[in-house]
Amino acid sequence: MDIKNILISVDASDNAMRAVDYAASILANAEGVRVTLLYIERAPNRDKFDDEAAWLNQCKLDHDRVFDFLKTARQKLVAAGLPEASVHERTVLCSAEPSIAQTILDVQQAEGFGTLVVGRRGLTKGEEFLFGSVSSKLVHNAKNCAVWVVQ
Amino acid sequence: MPESVRELVERFKPPVSVRTYGTVFTDTTEFMNIGYGDVIKLGGRYYLVLGDERERRFGMEDPKFWVKRCVEMESGQYRILKLEFQESFDQHIGSLTITCHRSAAKEARILRLVAGDMRFMQGLGVRDERGNLARVLERVAGRRLDLNIEDLHQSHREYFQETFPGILQRFIGACRAIHHLHQHGETHGDIRRDHLYVDHKTGEYCWIDFDYGYDSVENPFGLDLFGLGNILSFITGKGVHTIQDVDAEALGITEADCALFFRHRVVNLRKLFPYIPADLNNVLMHYSAQSEVFYESVPELLADLEPCLENLRRA
Numbered sequence: 001m002d003i004k005n006i007l008i009s010v011d012a013s014d015n016a017m018r019a020v021d022y023a024a025s026i027l028a029n030a031e032g033v034r035v036t037l038l039y040i041e042r043a044p045n046r047d048k049f050d051d052e053a054a055w056l057n058q059c060k061l062d063h064d065r066v067f068d069f070l071k072t073a074r075q076k077l078v079a080a081g082l083p084e085a086s087v088h089e090r091t092v093l094c095s096a097e098p099s100i101a102q103t104i105l106d107v108q109q110a111e112g113f114g115t116l117v118v119g120r121r122g123l124t125k126g127e128e129f130l131f132g133s134v135s136s137k138l139v140h141n142a143k144n145c146a147v148w149v150v151q
Numbered sequence: 152m153p154e155s156v157r158e159l160v161e162r163f164k165p166p167v168s169v170r171t172y173g174t175v176f177t178d179t180t181e182f183m184n185i186g187y188g189d190v191i192k193l194g195g196r197y198y199l200v201l202g203d204e205r206e207r208r209f210g211m212e213d214p215k216f217w218v219k220r221c222v223e224m225e226s227g228q229y230r231i232l233k234l235e236f237q238e239s240f241d242q243h244i245g246s247l248t249i250t251c252h253r254s255a256a257k258e259a260r261i262l263r264l265v266a267g268d269m270r271f272m273q274g275l276g277v278r279d280e281r282g283n284l285a286r287v288l289e290r291v292a293g294r295r296l297d298l299n300i301e302d303l304h305q306s307h308r309e310y311f312q313e314t315f316p317g318i319l320q321r322f323i324g325a326c327r328a329i330h331h332l333h334q335h336g337e338t339h340g341d342i343r344r345d346h347l348y349v350d351h352k353t354g355e356y357c358w359i360d361f362d363y364g365y366d367s368v369e370n371p372f373g374l375d376l377f378g379l380g381n382i383l384s385f386i387t388g389k390g391v392h393t394i395q396d397v398d399a400e401a402l403g404i405t406e407a408d409c410a411l412f413f414r415h416r417v418v419n420l421r422k423l424f425p426y427i428p429a430d431l432n433n434v435l436m437h438y439s440a441q442s443e444v445f446y447e448s449v450p451e452l453l454a455d456l457e458p459c460l461e462n463l464r465r466a
Contacts, residue, residue: 047254047364050237095336099369126247126411129445130377132370 001144003114004033009104009134011039012062012069015119019150020073023117024080036088037073038107039066040100066091101137108145117148156190159197159224173200178281182217182234190224191232193285194277197224198232207345229290231274233258233362235283242363244377245412251340251363255284258362261337262286269350270328272359291359293351296382297344300389307424310389316463318386321349323456325356326379330449332361333372340364342378344385376446377412380438383456384410384418387427387435392417407441414440428466431459 008023010016020037027033044062049055070089077087094103108116120135128136135149152160152172160172173189175197185191191198204218217236222229235255242251259276266273274288300318303310325347329339339346340363348357365374385391393415394404408419417423418439421432434455437446446452 042367045252045364045367047257048239048252048366099371101369124247125443126245129411130244130247130249130370130373131368132373132447134369137369 001112001114003146004030005111005113006033006035006115006117007038007104007108007111007113008035008073008117009038009040009138010069010073010119012066013119013121015121015150017069017073017119019117019119019148020076022148022150024076024082027077027082028080033082034086034088035077035082036090036111036113037070038104039070039089039091040094040103041066041091042094042100099132099134099137101134101141104134104138105141105143108142113145115146115148116142117150120149120151122151152190156197156224160190160199163199163222163224163227177279179234179279179283179285180281182219182236185219185234191219191221191279191285193232193279193287198222198230198287199224200232204231223287231288231290233286233288235285245410245414247412249365249374251365253362254364255286255362257337257340257364258286258360259284261332261361262288264332264335264337268328268331269353269355270325270331270357271361272348272357286362291348291350291357293348293357295345296347296349296356297385299349300386303389305389307389308426311387311424311426315386315389316460319456319460319463321354321356322383322386323453323460325358326449326453326456328356328358329375329379330453333375333449337361338364338372338375339378340374342375342382344382347382370447372448373445376449376452377438379449379452380435380446381410384416384420384435384438387431388417388420388423392420392423397423407439409440410438411440411442428459428462430455430462434459 008019044058046055074087078084092103094100118135118138123133139147152175156175157172175190175192176185177192185200187200187202189200198221201220203214203216204220205212205214217234219232221232236253239250239252242249262274262276265271272288272291274286276284276286278284332339339358339361341360346360348359350357394409394417402422404417404422406414408417408422410416410418418435420435421427436442
C-alpha cells in the first residue's frame with residue numbers, strides 16, 4: 001500500500017467537506033501524492049416516493065449536488081497546491097448490501113490506497129446503534145492503511 | 152348501488168342495524184369518505200366496509216381511516232383492507248427523531264415475499280381503478296403476544312421457569328422470520344410488541360404491519376434489531392419494569408441499567424430477578440445505556456440468544 005495514494009471518501013455533506021479541507025491543508029506541500037475523491041452513490045429509497053417521476057427527480061437532485069461537491073472539492077485541493085493531474089474523482093454505486101463502509105474498503109483494497117480520509121458526523125451512541133456509522137466501521141475494519149477521521 | 156352488489160350486501164351484511172346500501176367505491180383515494188355500509192371493489196371482488204380499524208395502545212384508541220374492516224362478499228371471509236396512504240412523519244424513539252414513511256409498495260412487496268409463510272400476516276396488494284395500491288389482508292387468527300403475557304397469573308419466578316422457555320423458543324423463531332426479510336433486502340420497519348401475534352391454533356408467532364420504511368442508512372437493520380430487543384426485554388421481564396416501579400436504591404439500579412433510548416425502563420433484569428441467568432441478561436444489556444457494542448444483524452443476536460435457551464432447558 002502506498003501512503004501517498006490517498007482516498008478521500010465523501011458524501012456531499014459539510015462533514016465531508018471538512019475532511020477535504022483538512023486533507024488539502026495537510027497535503028499542500030506534499031510531493032508525489034495522488035488523491036482520489038470517492039463518492040459511494042446509493043439511490044434514495046424508492047418506497048418513500050409517490051411515483052417514478054418524483055423518485056427520478058430526487059435522484060437527479062442528489063446527482064447534481066454531488067457533482068457540485070466534487071467540483072468544489074477538486075478546486076480546493078488544486079488551490080492548495082496539488083497538481084490538477086493528481087486529483088481524481090470516482091463514483092461507485094452501492095445498494096443496501098454491502099454497506100457503504102464495506103464498499104469504500106473494497107475500493108481501498110482493490111486499488112492499493114495507503115491512506116483513507118473520511119469525515120465524521122459525530123453520532124450519539126443511540127444514533128450509531130440505529131443507523132450505523134461509516135467512519136466507525138472504517139476505523140474498525142480497515143487493513144493496511146492509515147485512516148484519518150476528521151470531525 | 153347495482154342490484155348484483157345489493158344481493159351480496161343482503162347476504163353478508165352483519166346482523167345489526169346498518170346503513171345498508173352505501174356507495175360502491177372503485178377509487179379509494181378519498182378513503183376518509185369510505186365508511187360503514189359502503190362497498191369497495193378491488194380486483195373484481197366486493198368488500199363490504201364494517202368500519203375503520205383502530206390502533207389500541209396504552210389504553211388509547213386511534214382510528215386508522217385508511218384501514219377498513221371488511222367482509223369479502225364473494226366468500227363471506229373477514230378481510231382488512233389497507234388503502235394507500237403515502238405519508239412521511241417523524242417518529243420519536245426516546246430523544247431521537249427519525250423520519251419515517253408509510254409505503255404501500257413496501258408492504259405489498261413483503262406480502263408477496265412471505266406468501267404462505269405463516270410467520271407473517273397473509274394478504275396481497277391489489278390496485279384500484281385509480282392505481283392506488285390497497286392491501287387485502289387476512290385476519291390473523293390470534294391475539295397479541297404482549298396481552299397474552301400480561302394475562303398470565305403467575306409470579307415472575309413461576310413464569311420464568313415454566314412458561315418463558317417456550318416463549319423464548321417461539322420468539323427465536325420470530326427473530327429468524329425477521330432475518331428472512333433482511334436476507335431479501337427488506338426490513339419489518341415497525342417491530343413492536345403489539346405487532347407480534349400468537350396463533351390461536353398453533354401457538355406460533357406471526358408478525359403484522361410491514362408498511363413503515365426509513366431512509367437508507369449504514370446499518371439498515373438497526374431499527375429492527377432495536378425492536379427485537381424491546382420485545383425480548385418485555386418477554387423476559389413479563390412486562391415493562393420502570394425505575395420508578397422498583398426500589399432502585401435498594402437494588403442498586405442506576406440509569407446505566409436502563410434502556411439506551413428509554414432511560415426509565417430497566418433492562419438489567421437480573422437485578423430485579425436474580426435467577427435470570429447471566430448469559431441471557433448479557434443479551435439484554437446490549438440494549439442498555441451502558442452498552443458500547445450493539446447487534447447489527449439477527450444472526451449476531453441469535454448467536455448469543457440461542458445458547459441461552461439451551462441453558463434454560465438444561466437448568
